[in-house]
Amino acid sequence: MKLLQVATVVVMVLAVAIRGVSGEARKLPNQRDTPQDLVEPLQLLSSAAELRLGELAPRLDLKLRDEWIDSCRLPFRIHTCPELGDWIPTVEGQRVERLIGELRRGGPEEAFASLVLVFQVARSTDWDPGLLNRSQNAERLGQYLQDWLADWGEEAAEDPLLFEPAMAALIVYARVMRTAYDAPAIGFADAPYDRARAFMDTLTGAREPTRTAFGEALSAYSPAAFKEFIEREDFLRGFEKEALVRFPAIDGECGE
Numbered sequence: 001m002k003l004l005q006v007a008t009v010v011v012m013v014l015a016v017a018i019r020g021v022s023g024e025a026r027k028l029p030n031q032r033d034t035p036q037d038l039v040e041p042l043q044l045l046s047s048a049a050e051l052r053l054g055e056l057a058p059r060l061d062l063k064l065r066d067e068w069i070d071s072c073r074l075p076f077r078i079h080t081c082p083e084l085g086d087w088i089p090t091v092e093g094q095r096v097e098r099l100i101g102e103l104r105r106g107g108p109e110e111a112f113a114s115l116v117l118v119f120q121v122a123r124s125t126d127w128d129p130g131l132l133n134r135s136q137n138a139e140r141l142g143q144y145l146q147d148w149l150a151d152w153g154e155e156a157a158e159d160p161l162l163f164e165p166a167m168a169a170l171i172v173y174a175r176v177m178r179t180a181y182d183a184p185a186i187g188f189a190d191a192p193y194d195r196a197r198a199f200m201d202t203l204t205g206a207r208e209p210t211r212t213a214f215g216e217a218l219s220a221y222s223p224a225a226f227k228e229f230i231e232r233e234d235f236l237r238g239f240e241k242e243a244l245v246r247f248p249a250i251d252g253e254c255g256e
């Protein structure tokens with residue numbers, strides 16, 4: 001009987017001791033690190049972004065992290081200002097285009113990394129129509145931004161990481177699509193204009209009784225440009241003016 005009582009006490013003591021031992025939770029194989037909040041994310045959409053690319057790697061899903069490390073600097077190493085439509089089919093261009101899409105389909109951190117690449121491609125390649133009125137380069141860049149905004153715009157309106165990048169994506173989209181619209185030497189290109197109008201109306205709900213969350217956020221973020229968007233026939237002009245001030249190097253000619 002006494003032995004049984006002693007054994008019971010020993011078991012109870014061991015249980016208390018084991019319960020008090022702290023341990024680290026095991027990570028799943030594809031689980032990302034959780035570093036502190038990213039400081040000033042808009043810097044990663046600027047021409048100085050390359051200095052901070054290393055901050056993004058630990059935030060990404062492991063399935064995409066290696067490809068990010070291998071490919072994220074490729075658009076920063078374009079020095080000849082090729083036309084976008086000439087660079088994208090290259091080996092480097094295809095790797096970056098594929099990574100942009102894969103990241104966009106991930107979580108918020110991956111989506112932000114995707115936008116970092118799109119902005120650098122916009123800075124490093126030539127998409128200005130020029131004398132030949134080649135609007136297809138601007139339209140292709142606009143499609144990257146449109147795809148991103150379609151996937152993330154509404155969620156970004158209330159996401160602390162994506163809010164400002166989404167606003168930046170919209171004003172650059174307006175800059176790019178107005179460039180495509182203004183491409184012909186005589187008159188304008190109606191197709192990209194109409195496409196941008198239909199997309200932005202859906203994205204913002206500006207002409208509906210109730211705006212979308214993105215539309216409400218955009219109207220508060222850029223009230224003057226949003227007013228022009230609603231009231232002016234040249235509806236992209238207000239946002240384009242903001243893009244020229246905030247992102248002057250994204251001009252279709254590699255900032256030259």
